[in-house]
Amino acid sequence: xxxxxxxxxxxxxxxxxxxxxxxxxxxxxxxxxxxxxxxxxxxxxxxxxxxxxxxxxxxxxxxxxxxxxxxxxxxxxxxxxxxxxxxxxxxxxxxxxxxxxxxxxxxxxxxxxxxxx
Amino acid sequence: xxxxxxxxxxxxxxxxxxxxxxxxxxxxxxxxxxxxxxxxxxxxxxxxxxxxxxxxxxxxxxxxxxxxxxxxxxxxxxxxxxxxxxxxxxxxxxxxxxxxxxxxxxxxxxxxxxxx
Numbered sequence: 001x002x003x004x005x006x007x008x009x010x011x012x013x014x015x016x017x018x019x020x021x022x023x024x025x026x027x028x029x030x031x032x033x034x035x036x037x038x039x040x041x042x043x044x045x046x047x048x049x050x051x052x053x054x055x056x057x058x059x060x061x062x063x064x065x066x067x068x069x070x071x072x073x074x075x076x077x078x079x080x081x082x083x084x085x086x087x088x089x090x091x092x093x094x095x096x097x098x099x100x101x102x103x104x105x106x107x108x109x110x111x112x113x114x115x116x117x
Numbered sequence: 118x119x120x121x122x123x124x125x126x127x128x129x130x131x132x133x134x135x136x137x138x139x140x141x142x143x144x145x146x147x148x149x150x151x152x153x154x155x156x157x158x159x160x161x162x163x164x165x166x167x168x169x170x171x172x173x174x175x176x177x178x179x180x181x182x183x184x185x186x187x188x189x190x191x192x193x194x195x196x197x198x199x200x201x202x203x204x205x206x207x208x209x210x211x212x213x214x215x216x217x218x219x220x221x222x223x224x225x226x227x228x229x230x231x232x233x
Contacts, residue, residue, distance in 0.1 A: 031219070033219070033220065033221075035220075035221075035223075040225075041225060041226075042121075042208055042210075042223035042224050042225045042226055043162070043208070043210075043221070043223045044223070045220030045221065045222070048219045048220060055219065056218070056219055056220065058220075059220065089160065091162060093162075093221075102150070102167045102169065104150070104212070105152065105164055105167055106152075106164075106221060107164060108154070108161065108162035108163075108164070109161070110159075110160065110161040111160050111161065111162070113160070
């Protein structure tokens with residue numbers, strides 16, 4: 001399966017702990033996006049990365065959240081000192097190119113469901 | 118203002134019938150892309166169909182077609198010959214090209230239930 005991979009699928013953390021979410025893009029894709037989905041809502045953009053670069057982090061909370069996409073390995077979304085309000089589904093998407101055409105379609109992973117106790 | 122509006126929280130359709138899911142969008146960017154995604158109960162987001170703002174014809178992908186009315190800023194999804202497996206949440210999304218933004222703006226979704 002050459003789709004977008006995310007792990008873990010489910011993650012439970014207690015308040016104050018750290019959460020690390022991993023995303024491996026589709027083969028050949030170098031553009032990665034992270035979105036958050038609160039219950040019964042649509043997805044909200046968080047951050048857009050290319051290899052070793054954060055291109056757009058306009059949707060990221062200013063504190064506790066960070067993302068990286070290293071030269072080797074998956075993209076990581078890191079949430080420090082988690083709070084109950086961080087409970088959500090976090091989706092990673094990847095695209096071949098970056099733009100608004102069909103070729104730039106973002107393909108999504110299965111998501112990570114984060115529960116903060 | 119909402120960039121993507123989906124006014125139907127829930128829709129029901131009889132199996133084998135067609136159904137239209139509404140989506141209106143708001144942008145001043147002349148160049149944009151419109152996308153529909155399906156989210157079944159298992160939670161993954163599945164890409165269905167794409168429409169570009171300069172495309173002359175409505176997009177079609179199998180049983181999915183997009184009723185694109187540019188002047189009205191609407192991009193309704195039409196599912197023909199509904200199947201039980203079509204029961205899911207459906208999200209409309211837009212990406213603006215000229216602004217340089219790379220993210221998708223999503224609507225709040227429509228929950229479709231196919232009745233046997």
